[in-house]
Amino acid sequence: MGQLGNILPLLLMFVVLYFFMIRPQQKRAKNEREFEGGLKVGDKIITKSGIHGKIVELSDSTLVIETMAGKLKMERSSISMELTATLSKKE
Structure with missing residues (x-):
């Protein structure tokens, strides 16, 4: 009984932490x-910066986006938000 009383709070803390x-x-x-896997060519996006x-090109881990200043090659993980669906709902 004493052993269980010592281990129970530790187990409870682990469950709460999880x-x-x-x-x-x-x-x-x-x-x-x-x-990131659902991105496709033609999606309008905002990067984390x-x-x-x-999006004009896609590869395994990178993509090329076209901005008003030109084209930029970026990692897929640098994309913050996809705007195509949001913009089409407003119109």
């Missing part, structure tokens, strides 16, 4: 991977 920190981070990472552009 549900409040580890699990939400895993969900966020999964959603980000799905978002705030650059607006349109």
Whole structure:
């Protein structure tokens, strides 16, 4: 009984840590991977640094976006938001 009383708080702390920190981070990472995989040529996007552009080329881990200043090659992970669906709903 004494051993269980010592281990129970440690187990409880691990369970709380898992549900409040580890699990939400895993969900966020999964959603980000799905978002990056769903990008396609022609999507209007915003990068994490705030650059607006349109995807003109895609490869495994990089993409080329066209901006008003020219074309930029970036990593897929640098894309923050996809605007094509949002813009088409407003019109």
